[in-house]
Amino acid sequence: MDDKGFLYQQLADELGDKIRSGDLGVGEKLPSLRGLHRKLGVSIGTVYQAYTELESKGLVEARPKSGYYVKSAKVLSLPVPGYVKRSSNPSRVHISAILSDVVNASLNPNLVPLGASTLSLDLFPYKHLKRILGGISPMRMKRLIQYPPAEGDPELRRRIAMRLLGIAPHVRPDDVVITNGCMEALSLSMLALTSPGDVVAVESPAFFGALQLFRELGLKAMEVPTNPRYGVDVEALEAVLDRHPVKACLFTPNYHNPLGALMPDDRKQDLVELLNRRGIPLVEDDIYAELHFTPQRPSLLKTYDQKDLVITCSSVSKVLAPGFRVGWLVVGERFRERLSRLKSGFNMATSSIEQYVCSQFLGDGAFDRFLRSLRRTVEKQVHETAVAIQQYFPKGCKLAPPQGGNVLWVELPPKVDGYRLYNSAMENGISIVPGGAFSTTRRYDHYVRISSTAPFDDRIRDGIKILGDLAEREMGAEENKAA
Amino acid sequence: MDDKGFLYQQLADELGDKIRSGDLGVGEKLPSLRGLHRKLGVSIGTVYQAYTELESKGLVEARPKSGYYVKSAKVLSLPVPGYVKRSSNPSRVHISAILSDVVNASLNPNLVPLGASTLSLDLFPYKHLKRILGGISPMRMKRLIQYPPAEGDPELRRRIAMRLLGIAPHVRPDDVVITNGCMEALSLSMLALTSPGDVVAVESPAFFGALQLFRELGLKAMEVPTNPRYGVDVEALEAVLDRHPVKACLFTPNYHNPLGALMPDDRKQDLVELLNRRGIPLVEDDIYAELHFTPQRPSLLKTYDQKDLVITCSSVSKVLAPGFRVGWLVVGERFRERLSRLKSGFNMATSSIEQYVCSQFLGDGAFDRFLRSLRRTVEKQVHETAVAIQQYFPKGCKLAPPQGGNVLWVELPPKVDGYRLYNSAMENGISIVPGGAFSTTRRYDHYVRISSTAPFDDRIRDGIKILGDLAEREMGAEENKAA
Numbered sequence: 001m002d003d004k005g006f007l008y009q010q011l012a013d014e015l016g017d018k019i020r021s022g023d024l025g026v027g028e029k030l031p032s033l034r035g036l037h038r039k040l041g042v043s044i045g046t047v048y049q050a051y052t053e054l055e056s057k058g059l060v061e062a063r064p065k066s067g068y069y070v071k072s073a074k075v076l077s078l079p080v081p082g083y084v085k086r087s088s089n090p091s092r093v094h095i096s097a098i099l100s101d102v103v104n105a106s107l108n109p110n111l112v113p114l115g116a117s118t119l120s121l122d123l124f125p126y127k128h129l130k131r132i133l134g135g136i137s138p139m140r141m142k143r144l145i146q147y148p149p150a151e152g153d154p155e156l157r158r159r160i161a162m163r164l165l166g167i168a169p170h171v172r173p174d175d176v177v178i179t180n181g182c183m184e185a186l187s188l189s190m191l192a193l194t195s196p197g198d199v200v201a202v203e204s205p206a207f208f209g210a211l212q213l214f215r216e217l218g219l220k221a222m223e224v225p226t227n228p229r230y231g232v233d234v235e236a237l238e239a240v241l242d243r244h245p246v247k248a249c250l251f252t253p254n255y256h257n258p259l260g261a262l263m264p265d266d267r268k269q270d271l272v273e274l275l276n277r278r279g280i281p282l283v284e285d286d287i288y289a290e291l292h293f294t295p296q297r298p299s300l301l302k303t304y305d306q307k308d309l310v311i312t313c314s315s316v317s318k319v320l321a322p323g324f325r326v327g328w329l330v331v332g333e334r335f336r337e338r339l340s341r342l343k344s345g346f347n348m349a350t351s352s353i354e355q356y357v358c359s360q361f362l363g364d365g366a367f368d369r370f371l372r373s374l375r376r377t378v379e380k381q382v383h384e385t386a387v388a389i390q391q392y393f394p395k396g397c398k399l400a401p402p403q404g405g406n407v408l409w410v411e412l413p414p415k416v417d418g419y420r421l422y423n424s425a426m427e428n429g430i431s432i433v434p435g436g437a438f439s440t441t442r443r444y445d446h447y448v449r450i451s452s453t454a455p456f457d458d459r460i461r462d463g464i465k466i467l468g469d470l471a472e473r474e475m476g477a478e479e480n481k482a483a
Numbered sequence: 484m485d486d487k488g489f490l491y492q493q494l495a496d497e498l499g500d501k502i503r504s505g506d507l508g509v510g511e512k513l514p515s516l517r518g519l520h521r522k523l524g525v526s527i528g529t530v531y532q533a534y535t536e537l538e539s540k541g542l543v544e545a546r547p548k549s550g551y552y553v554k555s556a557k558v559l560s561l562p563v564p565g566y567v568k569r570s571s572n573p574s575r576v577h578i579s580a581i582l583s584d585v586v587n588a589s590l591n592p593n594l595v596p597l598g599a600s601t602l603s604l605d606l607f608p609y610k611h612l613k614r615i616l617g618g619i620s621p622m623r624m625k626r627l628i629q630y631p632p633a634e635g636d637p638e639l640r641r642r643i644a645m646r647l648l649g650i651a652p653h654v655r656p657d658d659v660v661i662t663n664g665c666m667e668a669l670s671l672s673m674l675a676l677t678s679p680g681d682v683v684a685v686e687s688p689a690f691f692g693a694l695q696l697f698r699e700l701g702l703k704a705m706e707v708p709t710n711p712r713y714g715v716d717v718e719a720l721e722a723v724l725d726r727h728p729v730k731a732c733l734f735t736p737n738y739h740n741p742l743g744a745l746m747p748d749d750r751k752q753d754l755v756e757l758l759n760r761r762g763i764p765l766v767e768d769d770i771y772a773e774l775h776f777t778p779q780r781p782s783l784l785k786t787y788d789q790k791d792l793v794i795t796c797s798s799v800s801k802v803l804a805p806g807f808r809v810g811w812l813v814v815g816e817r818f819r820e821r822l823s824r825l826k827s828g829f830n831m832a833t834s835s836i837e838q839y840v841c842s843q844f845l846g847d848g849a850f851d852r853f854l855r856s857l858r859r860t861v862e863k864q865v866h867e868t869a870v871a872i873q874q875y876f877p878k879g880c881k882l883a884p885p886q887g888g889n890v891l892w893v894e895l896p897p898k899v900d901g902y903r904l905y906n907s908a909m910e911n912g913i914s915i916v917p918g919g920a921f922s923t924t925r926r927y928d929h930y931v932r933i934s935s936t937a938p939f940d941d942r943i944r945d946g947i948k949i950l951g952d953l954a955e956r957e958m959g960a961e962e963n964k965a966a
Binding site: 100107118121122124126127129130133134136138141142143144145146147148179180181183184187191195196209212213215216218317320321322323324325326341342344345346347348349350351352353354357 | 583590601604605607609610612613616617619621624625626627628629630631662663664666667670674678679692695696698699701800803804805806807808809824825827828829830831832833834835836837840
């Protein structure tokens with residue numbers, strides 16, 4: 001990647017941060033193109049591109065014959081949700097019976113789509129993928145009906161390893177094992193590292209799919225206090241490790257679901273050093289990393305791994321085609337043989353056609369072009385969704401500005417119950433996910449996860465407005481009850 | 484299916500049995516077309532079709548202006564391998580390190596293909612499948628990139644249930660759960676029914692994939708004596724159940740791999756009644772059932788299940804496209820919820836495109852037409868392979884005439900070691916599977932599995948001749964050693 005090509009992006013990011021933090025106030029005029037060109041020594045074109053970028057995000061507006069101004073309505077100023085630094089105890093996972101309803105609702109196209117963690121199908125390059133399918137020759141097809149290698153299509157493995165160049169430079173194609181989606185990568189890792197009854201540390205809150213998996217495998221979840229902006233609290237984790245026999249960890253350092261948190265590099269390093277020191281295996285879920293709003297994709301926990309104890313799991317589900325079920329493990333020598341054997345023993349291999357289509361799409365440059373445009377779209381719609389929440393939700397709500405991915409973790413006033421809000425949202429044709437789904441505790445009962453799955457439009461604005469009204473009503477109902 | 488359409492087939496089968504059993508001797512003349520037409524009251528066309536069928540299998544030959552005669556070289560007269568009726572003890576599974584070499588060799592196209600349990604790719608309708616792929620519309624593609632339902636594509640589930648009409652009449656589409664191949668169906672069933680350390684009863688010998696799975700899940704294999712023609716010995720199983728805490732059973736009643744055994748209906752019924760009485764869950768692997776040499780597909784163990792304790796597992800891997808990884812579970816209410824949850828928890832769903840292609844191919848009648856022709860091809864090549872083994876292998880070899888499927892279980896003279904034969908076969912560019920791969924015991928060290936993967940030709944004949952020579956040499960070497 002050419003760093004110079006991103007100069008405008010860096011400038012846009014810096015200005016964006018200043019606007020979001022309030023350093024550049026609402027209505028304030030930005031420096032003129034020529035002024036900034038002189039001051040920073042960058043070309044006028046670069047400044048212009050940065051301003052256009054900020055405009056496309058709705059942060060600034062161009063006023064004819066005057067210049068660029070900070071727009072009022074788009075500034076996020078909600079407080080960030082707090083977090084409890086006290087750990088609970090390891091706990092068997094019991095999952096609410098409504099979870100499968102929640103998941104089904106999140107995929108129901110008739111509801112206002114604020115529940116799914118995957119993007120609207122319209123944002124994916126399905127026509128391009130169809131063309132690749134259509135171009136399969138009879139001889140290729142004959143090869144595709146044969147069992148693929150258990151570890152996956154060699155070309156796809158090579159291309160996935162190549163994408164990690166500069167991020168985890170030691171990763172070779174042999175380190176990549178293709179799985180049936182990221183979920184299977186997590187499942188095989190847990191099967192490889194744990195036995196029923198073992199304790200596994202996760203963030204609090206945690207991705208409900210991980211909790212569901214723990215239940216199926218009879219594992220105990222140890223929820224570790226997690227900062228809604230910076231990810232898992234390394235000190236709190238250390239205290240947990242002192243008290244509980246943690247067999248493995250499962251963390252999502254990049255754009256955590258549901259928090260949206262991104263661990264800064266120094267925290268990632270601290271985390272991995274701690275676990276390396278104690279010899280504890282660490283599984284990282286990297287599924288959202290490609291949806292970064294910064295110019296570069298974030299580092300991995302594996303980047304800092306000195307002891308070959310980190311297994312990285314990801315897939316194309318969030319950025320290409322959820323239904324393809326193409327994911328992967330990145331795994332070093334320590335666990336590779338065991339994981340290959342588990343993959344082959346469990347279901348022999350991952351479906352061949354989707355592997356081929358992904359390998360083609362990843363190979364021809366189309367993926368990177370597509371991702372660049374997708375990221376801009378997602379950042380814009382996520383920001384607009386967050387601003388609408390700020391505008392329409394009752395006072396006392398909190399929200400961490402998302403740094404990537406497409407989910408928003410909203411803390412409601414303590415009186416508002418997330419499950420009740422979910423139910424009344426469903427009655428109004430809107431899908432969301434109640435916060436309780438993300439924990440074995442009751443800590444997040446007054447939270448909800450709201451996803452930005454599609455470009456912001458009136459339907460979504462109206463959905464959020466209705467949600468806000470419903471939350472307000474819940475508050476009132478509670479106050480009346482108390483009175 | 485129209486029963487009348489199979490009259491010729493029934494006649495061909497009856498005559499074929501008489502030839503194989505020796506009732507109709509080599510060189511003997513078959514009744515004339517007109518004679519049999521009068522005697523049986525069937526049309527001359529039906530008799531002609533039956534004779535043509537026998538001719539295509541190489542059992543009879545037409546002599547111009549004379550009639551049809553039993554051909555000499557094609558009669559199978561090898562004794563059936565015996566079996567030990569004494570059970571061993573439940574045993575942790577340790578799998579020979581060479582197993583993955585064996586599996587890789589069986590897929591290596593440069594070797595004479597007597598090792599794979601799947602058919603040659605040339606026998607599969609890949610051009611037709613490619614046409615289905617090519618016909619996917621953009622709107623269809625958009626739907627295909629969405630997460631499929633965890634239980635699978637509703638249309639495919641319906642079509643699979645329909646295929647069991649008349650076999651297991653109570654099976655509804657809701658009872659079918661799509662999995663990533665038959666292997667995943669077995670894996671999820673074992674995860675649902677057992678915990679590490681549990682004892683699972685299997686045939687002796689057993690499919691090595693099942694043994695591999697047991698090892699990965701920490702299960703103990705209880706090998707139950709199994710008749711090479713009629714499948715698992717129900718009395719022996721009863722004795723086993725009295726002595727060991729068997730948690731679940733995994734049997735392959737239809738064309739067992741590696742035995743080729745078909746359980747007769749009354750034995751199936753006895754087996755299921757025994758396990759129903761004791762409340763023990765039974766997983767049946769039905770993957771070879773569509774490769775039947777008789778006119779009708781055989782019944783299921785599920786056919787006789789009164790207590791909803793049988794889970795049936797199968798896939799398209801042996802009859803359509805191994806690389807598609809499309810399989811299924813047929814499961815009643817008792818275990819359905821647990822299995823759906825496991826499927827969704829483990830890898831969310833099976834890849835969408837292969838599900839769609841299978842659903843289309845199963846739906847339009849092409850599948851049945853294709854299967855009818857495939858079965859004839861496979862029966863012919865399997866029979867010719869068996870006859871070649873009889874011709875070229877040393878005296879003392881045994882072989883049960885296969886009744887379906889495409890694998891042949893060959894008992895060598897006790898002095899010949901299957902692993903050594905495998906190694907020398909590999910040196911000569913031929914893949915086979917040593918018998919030891921199918922057991923936790925040493926009982927099958929002088930067996931090999933020889934597959935008929937492709938239409939019989941000179942390459943395969945030469946391969947079998949070389950194998951026979953190698954086996955002969957091994958015998959001599961052993962005798963010299965002993966002397």
